[in-house]
Amino acid sequence: MNKFLKVAIVLLVASCGGGNYSAPRNLDNACALARERPQYYTAMKRTEQRWGVPVAVQMATIHQESKFIGDARTPFRFALGVIPMGRQSSAYGYSQALDGTWEEYQRATGKRSAKRDRIADATDFMGWYMHESQARLGISKYDARNQYLAYHEGRSGYARGSYNAKGWLVAVADRVQARANLYQQQLASCRR
Known part of the structure; x- marks a missing residue:
């Protein structure tokens, strides 16, 4: 009985530990995403009302940054291919905000x-x-592409045009815009 009690306590404590940070099932359908995780849609609507950033732009950016995984982190860096040197950056969470920017x-x-x-x-x-x-x-709040470039590079990097030397990043920003457009169309149809 004593051993059973210890196991029960450990399981209880473990179950209270963290949240459900897994990604929603269908990341390609804004309506399905909103139905599966209504708290996500509610949060995004609140942000749209407060800051004026459309839900579709928020969704597309979060999709690119974390795939809606709440505890997402950047990968580890390795020296000589095997010695861990820490993470690539301090980016964390749904928005992949850096420590300093989050504190700001x-x-x-x-x-x-x-x-x-x-x-x-x-x-x-x-x-x-x-x-x-x-x-x-x-940058217009409806312009997912340029908002994403400023988000990724930082405002001063964006102002310097640092993204122009990164063809891969420009392609990613184009995909963010395309996804925002898709999400916008889907959200307009699922409201009916």
């Missing part, structure tokens, strides 16, 4: 307890970042 967001919005692995906080961060990109760089 927390200071600017007063949301000290915001977490990158909580969808409502991640979408609010994204809305804040894209709102600032529009204010500082003049």
Whole structure:
């Protein structure tokens, strides 16, 4: 009985530990995604209302950054192919926000307890970042391509045009725009 009690306590504690960070089943259908994870859609609508960033742009960016996996991290770097040297960056969570940028967001919005692995906080961060990109760089909040480039390169990198030397990144940004367009069409039809 004592051994059973110990196992039960360990299982109970383990089950309380983390959230469900797995990706939704159908990432290619915005309506299915919203039905499967209504809290995602609610968070994105709230961000759209607060910051003016369309749900489709948020969805496409999150799809590219984390595939909707809440605890996503960048891969490890290895020296000589085998010695772990840490992660490629501090990017974490749905939005893949870097430590410094996340801290800037927390200071600017007063949301000290915001977490990158909580969808409502991640979408609010994204809305804040894209709102600032529009204010500082003049990028429309509906322009998923250029918003993504500024998001990936940072605003100063975007202003310098650093993405122009990265053909692969421009291609990724084009795919983000195409996905945002697709999601927008789907969201318009599933509301009916």
